[in-house]
Amino acid sequence: MTVLWRPSADLALLRQRAAWLAQVRGFFAGRGVLEVDPPILARSASTDPALACFVTRYTGPGGAETCYLHTSPEFFMKRLLAAGAGPIYALTKAFRDGEWGRWHNPEFTLLEWYRPGFSLAELMQEAVDLVGVLAPSLVREPAETLTYQEAFIRWVGIDPHTADLATLRAAALARQIVLVGAPEVRRVWLDLLLTHCIEPQLGQGRLTLLTEYPADQAALAQVCSAGPVPVAERFELYSQGVELANGFHELTDAAEQARRFSVEQRQRHMLGLPAAPEDRHLLAALAAGLPDCCGIALGFDRLLALAADVQALAAALSFSWDRC
Amino acid sequence: MATYSTNEFRAGLKIIVDNDPWSIVENEFVKPGKGQAFNRVRIRNLKTGRVIERTIRSGDVFEAADIVERELQYLYQDGDTWNFMDAGSFEQYIAGKEAMIDAEQWLKGQELCTVMFYNNVPLNVQPPNFVVLKIVETDPGVRGDTSGGGGKPAKLETGAVVRVPLFVQTDELVKVDTRSSAYVSRVKE
Numbered sequence: 001m002t003v004l005w006r007p008s009a010d011l012a013l014l015r016q017r018a019a020w021l022a023q024v025r026g027f028f029a030g031r032g033v034l035e036v037d038p039p040i041l042a043r044s045a046s047t048d049p050a051l052a053c054f055v056t057r058y059t060g061p062g063g064a065e066t067c068y069l070h071t072s073p074e075f076f077m078k079r080l081l082a083a084g085a086g087p088i089y090a091l092t093k094a095f096r097d098g099e100w101g102r103w104h105n106p107e108f109t110l111l112e113w114y115r116p117g118f119s120l121a122e123l124m125q126e127a128v129d130l131v132g133v134l135a136p137s138l139v140r141e142p143a144e145t146l147t148y149q150e151a152f153i154r155w156v157g158i159d160p161h162t163a164d165l166a167t168l169r170a171a172a173l174a175r176q177i178v179l180v181g182a183p184e185v186r187r188v189w190l191d192l193l194l195t196h197c198i199e200p201q202l203g204q205g206r207l208t209l210l211t212e213y214p215a216d217q218a219a220l221a222q223v224c225s226a227g228p229v230p231v232a233e234r235f236e237l238y239s240q241g242v243e244l245a246n247g248f249h250e251l252t253d254a255a256e257q258a259r260r261f262s263v264e265q266r267q268r269h270m271l272g273l274p275a276a277p278e279d280r281h282l283l284a285a286l287a288a289g290l291p292d293c294c295g296i297a298l299g300f301d302r303l304l305a306l307a308a309d310v311q312a313l314a315a316a317l318s319f320s321w322d323r324c
Numbered sequence: 325m326a327t328y329s330t331n332e333f334r335a336g337l338k339i340i341v342d343n344d345p346w347s348i349v350e351n352e353f354v355k356p357g358k359g360q361a362f363n364r365v366r367i368r369n370l371k372t373g374r375v376i377e378r379t380i381r382s383g384d385v386f387e388a389a390d391i392v393e394r395e396l397q398y399l400y401q402d403g404d405t406w407n408f409m410d411a412g413s414f415e416q417y418i419a420g421k422e423a424m425i426d427a428e429q430w431l432k433g434q435e436l437c438t439v440m441f442y443n444n445v446p447l448n449v450q451p452p453n454f455v456v457l458k459i460v461e462t463d464p465g466v467r468g469d470t471s472g473g474g475g476k477p478a479k480l481e482t483g484a485v486v487r488v489p490l491f492v493q494t495d496e497l498v499k500v501d502t503r504s505s506a507y508v509s510r511v512k513e
Contacts, residue, residue, distance in 0.1 A: 181384055
């Protein structure tokens with residue numbers, strides 16, 4: 001006899017989830033941000049080598065073609081922004097193949113919103129405000145802001161922007177973190193140290209905003225070259241050691257975006273990953289003109305799980321992947 | 325030989341790491357939003373029993389450890405070899421001293437043991453959870469003498485030494501939990 005037919009979240013939590021959905025809508029309505037629900041299905045895929053899209057097939061009128069489930073509504077939302085939509089938000093399912101664990105489910109809910117004319121600091125404040133409305137227990141103390149570099153110096157004792165591969169490897173070893181395979185890639189060691197040594201320290205007792213990521217981790221954010229080292233205009237929001245949201249001062253330069261897509265395609269090829277047809281409509285929208293804006297994607301299920309203190313994402317989802 | 329990728333990792337899976345067979349005890353998927361995914365695992369070395377933590381890049385592939393467990397009947401010891409038999413097929417197997425570390429002191433003959441084979445060679449023999457053995461040597465144990473913490477050492481017919489209550493005497497049969505080396509009860513003949 002199997003109990004897998006049952007929901008993975010208890011009904012009280014599902015009621016709280018419903019209340020939150022209404023609160024989110026109220027929050028944004030009060031601030032003049034328009035709700036949009038763009039498609040999940042597209043002919044293009046994410047080129048990020050760290051993301052795997054679900055692939056499917058359309059077989060109807062117009063001709064059969066391969067298509068993909070989005071890993072975030074970002075590309076469609078940017079096209080709306082370029083078309084003059086103004087501030088917008090989406091509460092939508094996102095899909096990421098290969099991601100399942102305590103804080104991951106291949107299908108999950110993202111709350112993503114864009115603020116034309118906001119600075120990154122203003123967007124960070126709005127994110128903190130929203131969490132304060134939904135989950136006051138997580139914001140009893142004022143949020144702290146820390147740069148990627150400061151976090152590494154504080155908890156790993158090294159400068160992540162200048163440390164060489166040998167230094168990164170030694171830092172991991174000194175903390176009894178043994179990585180099988182010992183790859184010669186700085187990025188892997190930085191991610192290792194971040195996830196194992198730094199993330200568990202973030203968001204303890206208060207929200208933590210991690211800012212100024214390395215320039216090569218900019219993704220779709222602008223890069224700021226004003227300081228001693230170029231850094232991405234990017235932040236992440238943490239609570240209780242869990243990554244909750246990722247925000248950018250969005251890249252608006254079509255040529256730079258195209259260049260980044262190429263770099264990612266090459267990386268995918270070198271890693272033996274399937275090709276990901278890039279979003280040419282996005283590039284066209286950027287060429288037409290994306291307003292200067294900041295955007296953020298927040299893991300709605302994770303925030304709910306943390307607020308309800310349920311220790312795992314599955315308990316905040318009506319049905320986790322193993323029950324689908 | 326079969327291989328497993330990290331996607332197939334689960335508790336109990338047996339893989340080769342650094343040329344040794346390990347069993348996965350715990351497996352956690354860790355991934356920063358736009359970065360490398362890892363599996364943080366706790367693994368137990370099937371040769372030594374040692375448990376360690378390792379981090380593995382998601383997608384890495386490992387050779388499956390050729391581990392097979394068989395229920396075998398212990399027959400006898402011959403110098404540094406211990407002979408076992410499969411009661412169904414009558415096939416006989418020989419285990420060396422290293423494999424007998426957990427079991428040697430509890431066996432006298434006929435016991436059904438769980439033998440773990442690695443590449444077809446006995447790696448570890450687990451005795452039954454409970455055995456009944458005769459005490460061959462123990463002090464009389466004076467009532468009220470609590471200097472020994474409420475018990476006394478007793479040597480069993482196989483050479484094992486366990487703590488028993490003061491009232492238990494030489495030549496009596498006792499039931500012992502082999503996992504904890506603890507006295508469970510006296511057994512009437």
